[in-house]
Amino acid sequence: MVAFTRLYSLRKPFILCVTTGFLWTKLNNDSDIDQEKLKLTVNQADLICQGFKEKQGIPGVSIGVTMHGSLVWKKGYGLADIEQRVPCTPDTVMRIASISKAFTTTLAAQFVEKGKLNWDDTIDKHHPDLPKFVYEKLPVSITIRQLASHTSGVRHYWKKGEPETDDEFNLPEYYITRSYSTVAESLSIFLNDELLHQPGTSWLYTTHGYTLLSAILERISNDKRTFVQLIEDLVIKQLDLHHTKLEYPDEIVSNRSRYYCRRSLKEGLRHVTYVDLSYKWAGGGMLSNINDLLIFANTLLQCRQTKSIDSQLTKQLLKAETIREMWSPIVATKKKNTFYGLGWMITKEQSSSINEFTIPSHIYHTGGAVGATSILLIIPCSKNCSNPRCGICIAILTNLQSARDIYQTALDIALLFRQISPCSSHSNL
Numbered sequence: 001m002v003a004f005t006r007l008y009s010l011r012k013p014f015i016l017c018v019t020t021g022f023l024w025t026k027l028n029n030d031s032d033i034d035q036e037k038l039k040l041t042v043n044q045a046d047l048i049c050q051g052f053k054e055k056q057g058i059p060g061v062s063i064g065v066t067m068h069g070s071l072v073w074k075k076g077y078g079l080a081d082i083e084q085r086v087p088c089t090p091d092t093v094m095r096i097a098s099i100s101k102a103f104t105t106t107l108a109a110q111f112v113e114k115g116k117l118n119w120d121d122t123i124d125k126h127h128p129d130l131p132k133f134v135y136e137k138l139p140v141s142i143t144i145r146q147l148a149s150h151t152s153g154v155r156h157y158w159k160k161g162e163p164e165t166d167d168e169f170n171l172p173e174y175y176i177t178r179s180y181s182t183v184a185e186s187l188s189i190f191l192n193d194e195l196l197h198q199p200g201t202s203w204l205y206t207t208h209g210y211t212l213l214s215a216i217l218e219r220i221s222n223d224k225r226t227f228v229q230l231i232e233d234l235v236i237k238q239l240d241l242h243h244t245k246l247e248y249p250d251e252i253v254s255n256r257s258r259y260y261c262r263r264s265l266k267e268g269l270r271h272v273t274y275v276d277l278s279y280k281w282a283g284g285g286m287l288s289n290i291n292d293l294l295i296f297a298n299t300l301l302q303c304r305q306t307k308s309i310d311s312q313l314t315k316q317l318l319k320a321e322t323i324r325e326m327w328s329p330i331v332a333t334k335k336k337n338t339f340y341g342l343g344w345m346i347t348k349e350q351s352s353s354i355n356e357f358t359i360p361s362h363i364y365h366t367g368g369a370v371g372a373t374s375i376l377l378i379i380p381c382s383k384n385c386s387n388p389r390c391g392i393c394i395a396i397l398t399n400l401q402s403a404r405d406i407y408q409t410a411l412d413i414a415l416l417f418r419q420i421s422p423c424s425s426h427s428n429l
């Protein structure tokens with residue numbers, strides 16, 4: 001079923017990145033999009049999502065898609081709580097895991113725009129109390145950009161001396177149950193460990209690097225606000241995200257899902273073990289739902305594509321050039337044609353191996369938490385058209401640990417909607 005959701009209707013389409021919150025808009029008029037094509041596309045997307053849920057054995061899936069800043073489809077599948085038979089809906093709140101990193105760099109980017117921080121500052125400039133990091137017994141400097149792009153050499157959950165594993169969910173640091181009352185406290189987990197490579201020379205994905213980044217941001221704010229307060233004040237409240245928060249295990253959260261895992265597809269579902277995410281709030285400790293994630297994605301997309309000359313924005317969350325820098329490749333990841341920027345993955349335009357289809361450049365982040373797998377993916381306009389909202393955004397949340405194929409599912413569905421996008425630049429698909 002097609003679900004056009006309009007929280008507000010606006011005559012002028014440009015007033016979006018305002019501090020009063022994101023306003024969903026309808027497509028300009030019904031002629032912008034063929035309603036029959038939209039219905040067919042939703043049906044196709046529905047089949048893909050059902051197939052994803054069934055093949056991966058996922059208890060609950062929540063999905064939403066926006067086109068040109070309009071929420072054109074949202075749906076929940078299955079159950080948020082198997083025992084209580086609670087349906088999973090588009091309002092279901094789940095762990096978003098590493099998508100949290102995009103929120104953290106949004107906070108850092110605000111400090112950059114205020115002149116309090118440069119991406120290439122060394123961390124000791126802002127936090128001189130930190131011990132000197134060492135690589136091969138020699139002291140080295142780490143920059144903010146290196147922390148945010150996973151090129152610092154700070155370790156992830158694996159540390160020297162532990163058995164190596166292909167599945168990071170085997171690593172003990174995924175299952176920390178201690179509650180850390182401050183970011184500074186949680187630094188003790190990794191702060192005195194030697195770097196695993198020279199800063200700036202390689203890519204090593206690290207959630208601990210983001211915890212360190214959040215400690216720097218606390219110092220930069222210089223007003224005693226904690227990272228939790230900063231991200232709430234400067235990102236979550238700015239965007240009116242009512243269902244996005246740092247996870248506190250004992251807090252009562254409306255529509256919060258239960259979380260599940262399975263050892264193999266042949267085995268039954270189990271509850272995941274208890275964890276406390278306070279050791280990694282900045283890199284993997286947030287809760288959200290698809291509506292809030294799509295507001296976040298659309299805000300960045302529209303700020304990025306707004307030309308100041310025609311803008312009627314009262315206040316942008318970030319400047320276009322700031323987001324352009326965040327979405328620019330810094331380092332190649334292990335995935336073909338995919339790079340890491342500042343809190344985001346970037347895949348460049350490429351030809352599909354299956355046919356002559358061109359897969360457009362897109363920006364995304366996946367998340368893998370204890371009991372949850374997620375993705376937020378953005379396909380910007382590829383032709384610099386006049387509509388700053390032009391593009392497709394998709395969010396998928398699941399309450400299953402290690403659900404595979406979520407990236408391909410999101411991309412396949414986003415490309416389906418892109419084919420019927422009103423932007424003329426997509427008509428060659």
Ligand SMILES: [Zn+2]
Pocket residue numbers: 381382383384385386387390391423424425
């Ligand atoms: Zn366009």
